[in-house]
Amino acid sequence: xxxxxxYVVAAYAVIWVIxxxxxxxxxxxxxxxxxxxxxxxxxxxDRDAAGTRDEAAGVGH
Amino acid sequence: MTDPAARRVLVLGVLTAVLTATGIIGLxxxxxxxxGEGQIQRIFYFHVSIALVSLLAFGVAFVAGAMxxxxxxxxxxxxxxxxxxxxxxxxxxxVITGSIWAKAAWGTWWIWSDPRLATYTLVILLYSAYFVLxxxxxxxxxxxxxxxxxxxxxxxxxxSFYAVRVAQSVVHPVVxxxxxxxxxxxxxxxxxxxxxxxxxxxxxxxxxxxxQHRAQRALREVKLRLERG
Numbered sequence: 637x638x639x640x641x642x643y644v645v646a647a648y649a650v651i652w653v654i655x656x657x658x659x660x661x662x663x664x665x666x667x668x669x670x671x672x673x674x675x676x677x678x679x680x681x682d683r684d685a686a687g688t689r690d691e692a693a694g695v696g697h
Numbered sequence: 698m699t700d701p702a703a704r705r706v707l708v709l710g711v712l713t714a715v716l717t718a719t720g721i722i723g724l725x726x727x728x729x730x731x732x733g734e735g736q737i738q739r740i741f742y743f744h745v746s747i748a749l750v751s752l753l754a755f756g757v758a759f760v761a762g763a764m765x766x767x768x769x770x771x772x773x774x775x776x777x778x779x780x781x782x783x784x785x786x787x788x789x790x791x792v793i794t795g796s797i798w799a800k801a802a803w804g805t806w807w808i809w810s811d812p813r814l815a816t817y818t819l820v821i822l823l824y825s826a827y828f829v830l831x832x833x834x835x836x837x838x839x840x841x842x843x844x845x846x847x848x849x850x851x852x853x854x855x856x857s858f859y860a861v862r863v864a865q866s867v868v869h870p871v872v873x874x875x876x877x878x879x880x881x882x883x884x885x886x887x888x889x890x891x892x893x894x895x896x897x898x899x900x901x902x903x904x905x906x907x908x909q910h911r912a913q914r915a916l917r918e919v920k921l922r923l924e925r926g
Contacts, residue, residue: 640734640735640736640737640801640802641736643737643740643797643798643800643801644736644737644739644740644801646797647740647743647744647793647794647797647798648721648740648743650790650793650794650797651743651747651790651794654786654789654790654793655790655898658786658902662902662905662906662909665909666909669909669912669913669916672913672916672920673916676916676919676920676923679923680923683923
């Protein structure tokens with residue numbers, strides 16, 4: 637590459653890499669949100685299951 | 698798609714993709730080669746666009762900071778935080794691409810005596826301190842301090858913008874004056890496209906991150922309610 641083309645390529649490669657890294661960071665944050673949502677869903681399931689057990693025990697008495 | 702935020706993301710995404718593709722094709726295949734600098738000058742299109750959009754991001758943070766102080770709405774605090782973070786990423790990108798351009802054109806990565814470089818570094822340092830301040834407080838105090846700081850830090854933006862106009866920098870010549878742009882229309886058009894692409898990208902990323910913050914806040918609320926039973 638001549639006439640400074642390598643510098644132009646380097647500059648645009650840096651822009652591309654940093655923007656992709658930023659999008660990856662956003663993706664990781666989204667993954668964390670999904671994990672939190674799944675955890676909350678499990679908590680809700682546990683609570684519903686405990687509620688059903690309590691009701692069953694109440695009917696039995 | 699009923700969520701207006703999701704619709705905005707879709708529209709901005711398409712706009713960003715079309716403008717970026719058009720800009721890259723235009724500046725590499727259509728725009729004429731600069732008679733003075735040759736191929737190296739092609740860095741100009743996105744380097745200057747990113748620099749201007751970084752200042753725009755700090756401007757958005759300034760307005761959002763004022764809006765937060767007026768309304769105390771958490772959403773405005775999110776806008777301040779995300780705009781400052783995006784502004785800083787774009788500012789770092791500006792410095793890196795600028796340094797590559799400087800090395801190619803003048804054989805040096807950095808010139809300390811240049812007023813634009815010195816004042817732009819000051820802008821980066823000031824906005825970096827925003828995160829230190831933000832982590833030192835919590836709750837509504839955190840949002841209030843952050844808003845006030847974003848407003849005060851914005852003073853550095855017009856100083857950086859007008860530095861080259863006042864100091865007559867050699868490294869950063871004044872391209873845009875009140876009498877028009879000091880470049881042919883065949884170059885100017887691709888600069889405008891690149892600037893529009895970067896502006897659309899900024900608002901796209903801002904919108905996506907605002908949606909993330911909204912989801913995070915909703916999850917936090919659900920968690921609290923579950924803990925309370």
